[in-house]
Amino acid sequence: MAEALRIAVAGLGTVGGGLLSLLQTNGDSLAQRGGRSIEVTAVCARDKTKDRGVDLSAIAWYDDPAVMATEAEYDVLVELIGGSEGPAKLACEAAFAAGHHVVTANKALLAEHGTALAKAAEAAGVTLAYEAAVAGGIPIIKAIREGLAGNQVSSLHGILNGTCNYILSAMRDTGRDFGDILTEAQELGYAEADPSFDVDGVDAAHKLALLASLAFGTEVDFANVHIEGIRSISAEDFQYAGELGFEIKLLGIVDGGEDGVRQRVHPTLVPAAAPVAAVDGVFNAVVTEGDFVGTSVFVGRGAGAGPTASAVAADICDIAAGRGGHAFGMPADALAESRSLSMDGREGGYYVRMRVIDRPGVIAEVTGILRDQAISMESIIQRGRAPDEPVDVVLVLHETEESRMIGALEAIAALDTVSEKPYLIRIERFGA
């Protein structure tokens, strides 16, 4: 067997601990599959004294990841620090400068600087791998980059954030509000103390930008992802959606063609038969459409020590086996500039929940506005009667262009009888 592949691990939190545990448990079979044994030669973390259940005494310890990346003896930097700037970025740049490979789980870093880092890796003749950055244990980067290489991907969508998916599944199952379930998720460790990256859709958008680049052969373009989170979804929305035959999921979606790509993260109503509809809790899913392969569906655990360590180990194994390759499937210089399509041109159905004063003529006013915008209605739900009090009215609207829908909503919101800004959820009829 060839010489050991030496890895330097920056960051020994949940994922770093998971990786050390994986190497201890499955190191032998990983060595057989990669053709080389894997040896941890350097580690870097904040607290040297913390017990991580693994003996680190024989491994070089560094306090600064960039110093480790520059000075340590290793072949692959495993960057598990996180964050789009600062130590993580400096460490990766230092690794490339010193001619070392980088394996990272850092979606924020790659979403912001992916193209530049891919170029730096190529200039150094080394690999930048990031299977763990998207959809945890699902080998989706490899699937799109290599497994579907023969296809033009026309669209892709997925559940890319396990925290949001857990919250939405729990809201549906319990009938409770977002705030309630978020608190519970925080207590269970499924949501961060500051949950905004997750629940506001930013984390999913980071991941979507990477998948879009891979699938469409374009530069990573996080800045042009349209992002909406899940805070405005009410307990009642799950009731109405259920009655209408839909599930509510936070999806990352990218589609496009000759004119450009449209990247977006937003709550979405999907038919109960859609492949993502049954993916609940902390699971992630990615669905791709390729011109030769058709629909492919990938489902697995989206986060956690084990799944993320599994993805990191796969990247390390690829490097050990000499299976390199370009970070985004082709030379970074060959990636096309991303041309972004605006949300205004999105065509699709819409779910709208509004509070209106229960008074004769209100529905006529609302539907008159829709008629004026040539938007046709598929269903309407109005619950109960409460004369002169606000009641929920839910509309499901047929396919229309988003600009028209927004125009209609603004006119509806301006009505005296509409007491709050209407809440809109887009409908995608995947699998129907």
Added chain:
Amino acid sequence: MAEALRIAVAGLGTVGGGLLSLLQTNGDSLAQRGGRSIEVTAVCARDKTKDRGVDLSAIAWYDDPAVMATEAEYDVLVELIGGSEGPAKLACEAAFAAGHHVVTANKALLAEHGTALAKAAEAAGVTLAYEAAVAGGIPIIKAIREGLAGNQVSSLHGILNGTCNYILSAMRDTGRDFGDILTEAQELGYAEADPSFDVDGVDAAHKLALLASLAFGTEVDFANVHIEGIRSISAEDFQYAGELGFEIKLLGIVDGGEDGVRQRVHPTLVPAAAPVAAVDGVFNAVVTEGDFVGTSVFVGRGAGAGPTASAVAADICDIAAGRGGHAFGMPADALAESRSLSMDGREGGYYVRMRVIDRPGVIAEVTGILRDQAISMESIIQRGRAPDEPVDVVLVLHETEESRMIGALEAIAALDTVSEKPYLIRIERFGA
């Protein structure tokens, strides 16, 4: 860009035609992803005059695949002939002997001779790739071989034959019999004129043997796959299964551990919530359990020109990009000898349909036999009353060892009041 990768295609049927079409449509992007353009330099098929919609006049034509594999100028033999012996095998052996890579969609060949062919490829220092041999367009070979390399896989199951899955979905949806639906499937081109390879489970078993080898690091051991097909499933079984909350699928299943692996293909009752339960029609699915990654689910089209060509193209792209690797994930010499566990030791639930004479005391006799074997009953369905006539009785039995179940069934079959051999379907509670 490096020199073109030259491919010689043996077999220009559905898949071969699909591959030529893919190379014509997506050749440029495939070249970017593989770092080299792909050039077809030789083809071999039975009928030179047949119009395949692609101009082959500039490509060397061979009548004999082994002659092409030996004499043509090429880098990669793409073997799309099929069959475990004869021309396909001879062509692959000739390619290795001449120092060329082989990409094949031939599961029968690999199931019978996989380990030997992998050794021949390694001896020649070339690649043997077969993504298209299992589950069509799903990149499952890559996923298990590379994507899950950090895991010990403890079990794997899947819908591996689209013909059977189509027939079973149609039987459930229409309430019609196997024979009826088979005829229809043949007319639609979803089933072969001689359907036995598909409906008797042999094709699924070929594929399972390959997945088992990859996942468990063992030599390919098709001879020890327990195989049952779908001919004995009745229209009524779908009714009963539905009432009990189950779907009926033909699954390939492998599980194992220290003592060995148990490979089997048989009709299976799965809970409606199991990941494979919703996979209908011509779709395939594979579900893996890894110690770090947990459950992963892969779904896609299992056959057809496009999906199969997509898989072949991915293998070609890997070779173009220099992503070689061992056929079964590790050197063929390092594959462990497969130790096969017999079906007798299988532990699980059972569904049993029997025809009994509707007469006082019959159920007491049957349940007495079960009690004597210490098998406990979960549900019983008896439909209608027809004194002294045969009626269906369906039992669902709790987890028990298969040897005990078979013993009980033999005793039940010997009863005067049981008019046909009882039909048994195993229950697997995946996802429940």
